[in-house]
Amino acid sequence: MFKVKCSTPSPYLGLKERNKRTVSIVICSGAQCLDIAGPAEVFSFANKQMADFGYGENQLYNIEFLAASKEPKEISTGLKVHPDKSFEEAGSIHTLLVGGGTAKSCLDLTNDSQFLEWLKVKAKEVERIGVSGSGTLVLAKAGVLSGHRATTHEKYIGDLKKYKDIEVDDKAIFVRDKKIYSSVGRSAGIDLALAMVEEDFGRKLALLVAREMILYLKRDGDQSQYSSYLQAQLKNNRFSPLLEWINLNLEQSLSVDFLAKKQAMSPRNFSRCFTSEIGVTPARYLEQVRVEKACQLILEAGISQDVVATQCGFSSQEQMRRAFLRQKGILPSKYRKQFA
Numbered sequence: 001m002f003k004v005k006c007s008t009p010s011p012y013l014g015l016k017e018r019n020k021r022t023v024s025i026v027i028c029s030g031a032q033c034l035d036i037a038g039p040a041e042v043f044s045f046a047n048k049q050m051a052d053f054g055y056g057e058n059q060l061y062n063i064e065f066l067a068a069s070k071e072p073k074e075i076s077t078g079l080k081v082h083p084d085k086s087f088e089e090a091g092s093i094h095t096l097l098v099g100g101g102t103a104k105s106c107l108d109l110t111n112d113s114q115f116l117e118w119l120k121v122k123a124k125e126v127e128r129i130g131v132s133g134s135g136t137l138v139l140a141k142a143g144v145l146s147g148h149r150a151t152t153h154e155k156y157i158g159d160l161k162k163y164k165d166i167e168v169d170d171k172a173i174f175v176r177d178k179k180i181y182s183s184v185g186r187s188a189g190i191d192l193a194l195a196m197v198e199e200d201f202g203r204k205l206a207l208l209v210a211r212e213m214i215l216y217l218k219r220d221g222d223q224s225q226y227s228s229y230l231q232a233q234l235k236n237n238r239f240s241p242l243l244e245w246i247n248l249n250l251e252q253s254l255s256v257d258f259l260a261k262k263q264a265m266s267p268r269n270f271s272r273c274f275t276s277e278i279g280v281t282p283a284r285y286l287e288q289v290r291v292e293k294a295c296q297l298i299l300e301a302g303i304s305q306d307v308v309a310t311q312c313g314f315s316s317q318e319q320m321r322r323a324f325l326r327q328k329g330i331l332p333s334k335y336r337k338q339f340a
Contacts, residue, residue: 023063026135032075032076070082070084094128106137136160154184250311
């Protein structure tokens with residue numbers, strides 16, 4: 001387990017004088033396990049991380065589970081979760097989280113007028129509210145998202161867009177609009193919770209929690225729901241072996257002629273078929289996946305832009321900068337400052 005050994009005063013001195021934040025997570029039968037457990041683990045690890053600084057356990061967050069009743073709720077994996085309180089028993093809440101679930105669990109909540117009324121009231125009282133996946137539709141039905149920007153899982157984007165007073169972002173993994181956080185759910189709920197920890201106690205603690213959870217990368221909200229590589233894999237099977245090979249060999253010089261030969265096709269036919277099935281030209285696809293890899297590497301401490309450019313297959317830093325501008329609208333240096 002990664003431990004922080006602090007020989008100098010901790011940057012979090014004074015936390016004992018701060019009030020703990022109550023994080024209340026709504027659960028119902030059929031709720032997505034990761035929508036519940038992911039954020040709960042983030043806040044729990046934040047507590048444990050502070051214990052390493054000598055503040056004792058549970059100094060930052062008080063985590064509780066709420067449901068219509070205190071009877072055990074069977075969630076998506078078959079596990080049974082025992083709520084700490086019913087909705088009516090809930091006291092003061094700092095952060096309220098509503099996760100996604102099955103179509104039936106979502107329908108049950110959106111048809112529960114008593115819960116929707118409670119949600120409307122609490123949404124005004126809490127410091128912030130977070131929602132994941134199909135849970136976004138519950139907040140929409142309650143009118144909580146009216147006039148706000150929000151996102152949800154791709155399965156529910158069409159349903160969310162039916163609410164004309166909500167600005168729907170169908171690309172971001174999570175969105176923050178004032179005190180309302182919405183995410184696509186599943187693993188993105190972890191990113192959302194990390195963003196909340198960062199808001200509360202700074203990026204350093206959020207990154208330490210991410211490392212404690214063995215996360216490959218702490219993703220920020222503007223990142224796309226799916227990588228170009230995954231999107232391309234989902235579209236077809238014909239080029240899947242080639243796409244996998246490309247993803248593992250981005251540092252090489254990958255011309256259309258070279259890739260066509262590897263696919264046993266003529267360059268012209270390869271370009272035509274690739275563009276038709278993947279949706280972008282081979283050159284465009286290569287640039288997209290190289291920039292995505294560069295985004296990951298550029299946030300790692302100690303790696304220069306020159307090394308990043310080489311490892312991602314760009315011929316120079318200047319070529320990488322131009323690709324960044326086309327794909328992200330900003331330069332690599334600004335990207336690093338924004339998220340590092």
